[in-house]
Structures are given as structure tokens and as C-alpha cells.
Amino acid sequence: MVVQTARTQKQNESQAKDRVLPPLSNGDRLTRPEFERRYAAMPHLKKAELIEGVVYITSAVSFEAL
Numbered sequence: 001m002v003v004q005t006a007r008t009q010k011q012n013e014s015q016a017k018d019r020v021l022p023p024l025s026n027g028d029r030l031t032r033p034e035f036e037r038r039y040a041a042m043p044h045l046k047k048a049e050l051i052e053g054v055v056y057i058t059s060a061v062s063f064e065a066l
Contacts, residue, residue, distance in 0.1 A: 009040060021037060021038050022038070022043045023038070023042060023061060024038050024042060024045065024055050024057060025049050025057070026055060026056060026057045027055065028054070028055040029053050029054055029055075030053065031053070032049065032050060033057065035048075035050040045057070046058070
């Protein structure tokens with residue numbers, strides 16, 4: 001049986017906060033909860049989709065007026 005003291009619990013929480021999630025990348029294969037966790041950690045990302053476990057990120061569209 002593992003007993004956590006308040007100190008070890010705070011250390012574990014601190015370590016969890018220090019972990020940096022890897023950014024979403026086109027073609028990543030993720031579960032839905034992992035996708036949602038990473039997507040929430042990237043507020044600058046405008047649109048990403050998870051289709052059948054594969055991440056699709058739209059590219060920025062540029063327009064030049066003639």
C-alpha cells in the first residue's frame with residue numbers, strides 16, 4: 001500500500017504541471033482524450049481535427065490581390 005503525504009502529493013502535482021505536452025502535428029495518431037488535451041494546450045491553433053485517430057491541421061491560406 002502506497003501512502004502519500006501532503007508533501008509528496010504536492011510534488012507529484014508540481015511535476016505534472018512541469019510536463020510539457022508535445023504540440024499537435026499533422027499525421028499524429030492519438031486517442032480522443034490525448035488530442036483534446038494537446039489541442040487545449042495550443043490556444044493559438046485555429047483548427048485541427050481528429051479523424052479516425054489521425055490529426056489533420058489546416059494550413060494558413062494566403063491571398064495576394066492583383
